[in-house]
Amino acid sequence: MSETLRFPPVELPPEAEALRADVRRFLEDERRSGRFAPSFEGWGGFSPEFSRAMGERGWIGRTWPTAYGGQNRPPIERYVITEETLAAGAPVRAHWVADRQSGPTILRFGTEAQKRTYLPRIARGECFFCIGMSEPDSGSDLASIRTRARKVDGGWEIEGAKIWTSNAHRCHMMILFARTAAKSEDRHAGVSQFLVDLSAPGITVRPIINLADEHDFNEVVFDRVFVPDDHVVGEIGNGWNQVTSELGYERSGPERWLSSYGVLRDLIDAVGTEPDAKEAEALGRLVAHIATLRRMSISVADMLQQGAAPNVEAALVKDLGTTFEQEVPAVARRLVPQERRSAEFAAMLDRTTLWAPAFSIRGGTREMLRGIIARALGLR
Amino acid sequence: MSEMRALLVETARRAMRAPTDRLWSTLEEAGLTRAAIAEAKGGVGSDFGDWVAILRVVGEEALMAPLAETMLASVMLSEAGLDVPTGKLTLAPVTRGALPTLARAGSGWRLSGATRFVPWAREASFITVVAEFDGRLFVARAGIAGNAVTRAENVAGEPRDEVELDALDVAEAAPAPFPREAPFLLGALARAATMAGALDAVRDLTVRYCGERQQFGRPIGKFQAIQQQVAELAAHVAAAGAAVDAAASAAERAPAPFEIAVAKARASEAAGLVAATAHQVHGAMGFTREHRLNLFTRRLWAWREDFGDECFWWSWLGRIVARRGGDGFWPFLASTDKAAQVPFP
Numbered sequence: 254m255s256e257t258l259r260f261p262p263v264e265l266p267p268e269a270e271a272l273r274a275d276v277r278r279f280l281e282d283e284r285r286s287g288r289f290a291p292s293f294e295g296w297g298g299f300s301p302e303f304s305r306a307m308g309e310r311g312w313i314g315r316t317w318p319t320a321y322g323g324q325n326r327p328p329i330e331r332y333v334i335t336e337e338t339l340a341a342g343a344p345v346r347a348h349w350v351a352d353r354q355s356g357p358t359i360l361r362f363g364t365e366a367q368k369r370t371y372l373p374r375i376a377r378g379e380c381f382f383c384i385g386m387s388e389p390d391s392g393s394d395l396a397s398i399r400t401r402a403r404k405v406d407g408g409w410e411i412e413g414a415k416i417w418t419s420n421a422h423r424c425h426m427m428i429l430f431a432r433t434a435a436k437s438e439d440r441h442a443g444v445s446q447f448l449v450d451l452s453a454p455g456i457t458v459r460p461i462i463n464l465a466d467e468h469d470f471n472e473v474v475f476d477r478v479f480v481p482d483d484h485v486v487g488e489i490g491n492g493w494n495q496v497t498s499e500l501g502y503e504r505s506g507p508e509r510w511l512s513s514y515g516v517l518r519d520l521i522d523a524v525g526t527e528p529d530a531k532e533a534e535a536l537g538r539l540v541a542h543i544a545t546l547r548r549m550s551i552s553v554a555d556m557l558q559q560g561a562a563p564n565v566e567a568a569l570v571k572d573l574g575t576t577f578e579q580e581v582p583a584v585a586r587r588l589v590p591q592e593r594r595s596a597e598f599a600a601m602l603d604r605t606t607l608w609a610p611a612f613s614i615r616g617g618t619r620e621m622l623r624g625i626i627a628r629a630l631g632l633r
Numbered sequence: 634m635s636e637m638r639a640l641l642v643e644t645a646r647r648a649m650r651a652p653t654d655r656l657w658s659t660l661e662e663a664g665l666t667r668a669a670i671a672e673a674k675g676g677v678g679s680d681f682g683d684w685v686a687i688l689r690v691v692g693e694e695a696l697m698a699p700l701a702e703t704m705l706a707s708v709m710l711s712e713a714g715l716d717v718p719t720g721k722l723t724l725a726p727v728t729r730g731a732l733p734t735l736a737r738a739g740s741g742w743r744l745s746g747a748t749r750f751v752p753w754a755r756e757a758s759f760i761t762v763v764a765e766f767d768g769r770l771f772v773a774r775a776g777i778a779g780n781a782v783t784r785a786e787n788v789a790g791e792p793r794d795e796v797e798l799d800a801l802d803v804a805e806a807a808p809a810p811f812p813r814e815a816p817f818l819l820g821a822l823a824r825a826a827t828m829a830g831a832l833d834a835v836r837d838l839t840v841r842y843c844g845e846r847q848q849f850g851r852p853i854g855k856f857q858a859i860q861q862q863v864a865e866l867a868a869h870v871a872a873a874g875a876a877v878d879a880a881a882s883a884a885e886r887a888p889a890p891f892e893i894a895v896a897k898a899r900a901s902e903a904a905g906l907v908a909a910t911a912h913q914v915h916g917a918m919g920f921t922r923e924h925r926l927n928l929f930t931r932r933l934w935a936w937r938e939d940f941g942d943e944c945f946w947w948s949w950l951g952r953i954v955a956r957r958g959g960d961g962f963w964p965f966l967a968s969t970d971k972a973a974q975v976p977f978p
Contacts (some may be wrong), residue, residue, distance in 0.1 A: 257836075257867075258867060258870075258871040259871070259874060259875075259878075260871060260874070260875035260878070261634075261878060262875075262878045262879045262881070262882035262883075264882070264969075265969075270969065273967065277964075336967070337967075340963040340967075341963075514963075517962070518959040518960070518962060518963070519959055520959075521954060521955060521957075521958060521959040521962055522958060522959035524955055525955065526955055526956050526958065527955070528951055528952060528955045530948060532951065532955070533947070533948045533949075533951030533952050533955065534944055534947045534948050534951060535947075535951070536947075536950075536951035536954060536955060537898070537946065537947030537948055537949065537950035537951030537952070537954070538898070538902070538943070538947045538950075538951075540895070540947075540950040540951065540954050541876075541894070541895045541898040541899050541902070541943075541946070541947060541950055542899070543966065544876075544891075544892075544895045544966060545872050545875060545876040545879075545895060545899050546872075547966065547967075548875055548876065548879040549871070549872065549875045552875065569867070569868050569871055572864070572865070572868055573868050573869075573872055620861065622864075623860065623861045623864035623865060624857075624860060624861075624864070626864035626867055626868065627854075627860035627861070627863060627864045630836075630840050630863065630864070630867055631840060631844065631854075632840065632843055632844070632854035632855070632859070632860050632863060633854075633855070633860060
């Protein structure tokens with residue numbers, strides 16, 4: 254058992270470190286020229302201009318074949334790009350989902366025509382995706398979805414509703430997870446994935462304002478929406494396998510431990526260069542955690558690079574990482590009492606405090622992740 | 634893990650399971666007591682990965698012998714060009730306080746001072762002491778006489794004796810070719826590695842118990858309340874192990890005070906959390922002396938205190954990060970040459 258859930262140390266190759274320097278220089282230029290302010294939004298900042306600039310540099314779809322607009326570079330380079338942009342508070346949200354998840358799904362399961370149509374546009378930072386999985390009655394229990402795709406002449410007709418769909422109101426496409434056959438004993442059978450153009454007739458996107466007073470997620474209603482046959486992703490009925498193969502990408506990345514990085518950075522400045530014992534200990538504990546999370550995250554990136562499916566390791570990184578993300582604002586508020594907070598620090602801390610509950614819910618709740626870990630240990 | 638390292642680990646595990654009366658001779662015959670020296674020829678750190686792998690097994694097996702201490706003492710002696718005798722060795726903890734002093738006595742040497750928390754002093758034939766001579770750092774090797782030792786134990790029942798240095802017979806001494814902090818850092822890495830091994834063992838015991846213990850007509854591992862706790866336990870075990878492996882890998886290339894600090898802090902923090910959950914899951918059974926769980930949890934509690942506890946290392950990490958300022962933190966965290974950027978603890 255001593256080999257269970259190990260995270261072997263991985264050193265980044267020199268090319269990746271050279272790329273890091275390029276990315277940092279670019280981010281510095283963008284910031285200086287005022288094209289983005291290191292925001293308190295974490296990876297929430299949505300900027301099509303910024304995404305296009307990233308695309309121009311070959312930093313979206315980095316790992317994809319050049320034939321589809323990619324750079325054919327190793328996944329560890331994508332890792333470097335993501336951690337640098339997140340640490341800088343750059344507005345990466347527009348291209349985030351497509352780069353991380355939708356693109357790889359199309360690359361792995363899509364048809365040649367789908368790859369040629371969508372991947373180059375994603376890589377240029379021109380085509381943004383959202384994920385249509387959760388439904389009003391199906392959250393953690395994804396297999397219970399009710400949105401139906403019914404076979405019609407030349408395609409499929411979608412009827413149902415998705416919810417908590419981040420950025421549906423400003424994305425072009427959705428990868429929709431829908432039921433294509435009646436429920437059977439095998440709960441994971443009879444579901445499929447579709448590429449859905451969000452401008453198609455019959456789609457209504459309704460905003461849901463979150464507790465931070467922001468419009469991030471939506472309800473997306475499908476009223477007899479037609480999706481042509483050539484927009485089926487992969488095989489009809491294979492949706493469950495396709496969706497679960499995305500999880501290693503979705504759960505291990507730096508966005509699972511850098512969401513409150515802005516607070517940590519400002520906290521370091523707020524305690525000053527000569528912290529007292531209490532401040533030094535509390536800050537040092539966060540440093541020990543983030544340093545460890547980063548090594549683990551790199552280790553998972555390397556497992557993905559080797560072609561493994563580290564879903565359990567990714568679940569573990571997300572569980573520890575999001576717990577850390579929630580601890581950062583909690584520690585910061587105790588170390589820096591209200592009267593000592595600058596306006597900027599207060600804004601950063603307040604917003605992160607409001608967002609913190611989402612960290613351990615989005616992308617798989619803490620309880621689901623721990624269930625996955627427990628299963629890997631043989632308890633379930 | 635490479636095939637060579639896996640083989641080494643298996644050899645180590647077999648040797649550590651030898652019967653008590655033959656345990657030490659078996660460890661010596663397997664070459665384990667000298668593993669650190671051979672690897673460290675030409676500088677500490679030619680293969681930290683192997684060294685750390687053996688030390689993890691020390692923790693996994695709850696080894697009742699001063700193997701880690703003998704390895705650490707051997708490295709210091711061989712680095713200083715002194716003889717490395719066979720038999721059990723120990724070392725005087727290097728603390729941040731005043732060092733013991735070394736003085737000339739005829740053609741030989743004399744140590745003065747007392748040192749507490751010396752692991753296994755009562756069984757060791759020699760002790761390695763980092764001491765000050767004429768304003769310089771020296772390494773001394775001294776024979777341990779019974780009357781110099783006052784017995785004491787840590788919370789795991791492991792010997793942590795007090796040694797009257799004046800009463801020792803100094804065999805030889807030489808200038809230390811390393812800074813004062815080096816043995817402390819090496820010790821912290823070694824201790825973090827044995828902790829990672831003990832954490833693995835606690836996780837495995839807990840998972841097994843979850844499958845064996847039946848209540849309400851099913852194994853307790855089938856209850857979600859238990860599953861959630863054990864998953865969290867496993868996550869902390871994995872994090873501590875990852876931090877230790879990362880430190881070993883960094884130390885292989887250059888001095889790695891930052892990575893070692895992170896590893897010892899992370900392992901020491903995990904120790905408390907993991908031991909608490911493991912005991913909760915094991916119920917009254919785990920609270921007995923007879924059950925194996927306490928072999929590991931008591932060591933974890935004790936080892937947290939060795940070579941800097943988590944508060945010590947957090948504090949050090951917090952200070953070096955604060956000094957660099959908020960904008961300096963990310964470039965530092967992502968850099969690959971941290972040793973050049975930080976002062977030693």
